[in-house]
Amino acid sequence: MVFNSYTFIAFLAVILVLHNLPFSWKTKKVNLLLASYIFYAAWNPPFILLLWLSTVVDFFVGRALYTQEDPTKKKLLLIVSLIGNLGMLCFFKYGTFFLENFVAFTNAIGIDFHPAEPNIILPAGISFYTFTTLCYTIDMYRKESKPVKSMLDFSLFVTFFPHLVAGPIVRPPQLVPQFENPHAATQKQMLDGLLLLSLGLFMKVVLADGMLAGSADAVFNSTDMLTALDAWSGVFAFSGQIFFDFAGYSTCAIGVALCLGFVLPQNFNYPYAAIGFSDFWKRWHITLSAWLRDYLYIPLGGNRNGVRRMYFALMLTMLLGGLWHGANWTFVVWGGLHGLYLWVEKFVKDGRAANATEEDVVANMPSQWVRFLYALLTFMLINITWVFFRSGTFAKAWQMLESMFGMATEGKALLTSIALLKIVIVIPAMVMAHWLMRDKKVLDVAYQVSWWKLGLVWSAMILLLIWAQESSSSFIYFQF
């Protein structure tokens, strides 16, 4: 079930009614769990078995990990959990990719190996719920939090429908305590949640699908060399589309959870206002960045074992982070490019820090305009990375880069005036909005304006949602 569908609106209405009836807290939690399974089964019912398997295995393994004192047995249990979770992810998400690469390798060394083409369907949200359960078992191994006492609470933590399919990726301490005591939304939470849900749907349906998806698809699906104007417009359109699509989903998820009285962590914080790339990763898909930092970068050594090891850990984290997004080498290059940016940024920052006193740092604080220009530069460089993220092949990515940098001698004009106009209006408005909201929260701003102004903006969003009539298209991050 997708948030931008009539089914979900009806589903949410039923859940809200059930959640506010005078049932016991346990009954309400059972309702939420059953609702979450229905939400998931509405895609492909058989895949719910995987979700159950993952839940049951990690509940018991997590508890055993916490209580087990024998280090060997403890490690063995951790390996069981890692193999279970990552094995499932590898089979469903990377099975075809591994096989293709294996075939390419065997053919390259002269072995004529042509297996039957596998037909593996990717279960929705597997990358997200695998990371959710993995962080639980790793935390249990490290004894960083206590095991969840009841199977019901743990199942709900893994399956809670607002975050199940595309995040935010939640940690046990962020959500499990909220299930321990009765939760119902206050009137303020309910209205805040509905406002966020409206905003998220507006971002997805009107801006991502209605304004930008068509141009991004046209440019990236084109087999022709394009003019620089068309190529850049397509890349800008995609950078807007992926932000509005994914941040829209996260905003809906946070809003829906809030309507039920639960708080989910923030996942986006105006990433296109980032000054530099470490800042970008603190603003883009924040829960994934934090997950990769805590469960990959730091275990790899982080910055505790010297500069070289730090650079290695950083690059490996970004490469694997890239691969998490999709089973294709283009995603690995996307991650690698971000890793490279982070290397350069770190190198420059460390160099400056070594030669500067605290007074120098304060005295040399750049002006707002200079900071804005840095943010623009960051945005432009991130756009280059999106080329690899969106292109299905390196040939296409290279063709796009050639078109963007004017290397195409006879580029084709592709986008219509109306398509260009949408990009010219939406993208600068998005960048400006990110810059102006950089250090603010959307709900804080909503509370600062007068009720009638907020009402006008809110109704404009809903009316545009109705007018767009773009319901039910899938979210991009579902495929990851």
Next chain:
Amino acid sequence: MLQKSISKAALFMVALVVLTTIGIEIYLRTHGVEISYDDGPPLWSDKRAMVYEPVDKSVVFIGSSRIKYDLDIPSWESLTGCHAVQLAIEGSCPRPALEDLANDPAFKGRLIVDVTEGLFFSNAPSNLESPSSNVKYFHDRTPAQRASFELNRLLESQLVLLDKEGFSLNARLDALELPSRPGVFMMPIFPLDFGRGTFERQQYMTPRFMADTTLQQKVIGVWNFFREAGKGRPPMPAEALAAIFQSVKDATDKIKARGGEVLFVRTPSSGPFWMGEQKSFPREKYWEHLLAVTGCEGIHFADYPAIDHFVCPELSHLSPTDAVVFTRHFVDILHQEKGWKFPKLP
């Protein structure tokens, strides 16, 4: 702003949304706009699921836009007493749908294939895209998508403004027809009154379209645009054409082997359009050869005095009143000449 104020904002929003929606709905209805259903993959899939009805309860139609305009479904159903399952898709080649039905062992019914030669014998990706994506959608659709379709149907049956092709934000922006840079392909826009759609997937022209020759000329202009765009393309190689005939034969053989029945129909066109089609797609080489290769029955409008005289308002599709007449004669031909039996015509 206090909590009380966000409640006020929410109430203000609800009032504005409800009033604006009602206002637009009333405006459209007072301007004579009628309900038209979004003819996307969900509606197509809803009809595709009906092909498993008993043989005497339904006839399946595939093809391009002509059969959608020319077959008047209420007339068909009242004359025959069986459903018309309309699976034709505008501007597209019906072969992917034919292959889908042929490869579906559960389909054993009666199939009528509308042949618009320029589309039926096309291998252009643009003509194959819609039917292929509809077929894929049907086979992949999730329980959630089915539920959304039912809810959407409920809303669409009540609100004129829910018409994606006519009144959505992008449809209105496209209708501005802003000129683009030289070399940019711009899909021509059909007037809203040319194609309204029923839940049964019948297309029809509105009375305003029938009365307004400017609108009719605009559609003729669209046909001319496509004709000009196709000029200079090399003719289809003989091997490619032969492969098409073979694929159609394979598909019809599969259906017939299961006890199904396939009949081809060439629906009317008129004036210079019909003359151009005769020139580009000589009957001997295409229509007659199709019937000979597949061994299926066919009904060509030019062979029957009762249906050979229609004047299409925009040269290619029948008016709603002519569609009723055409359907009546078409049922007669099927029953009397081709021996088809229907619950009301045993």
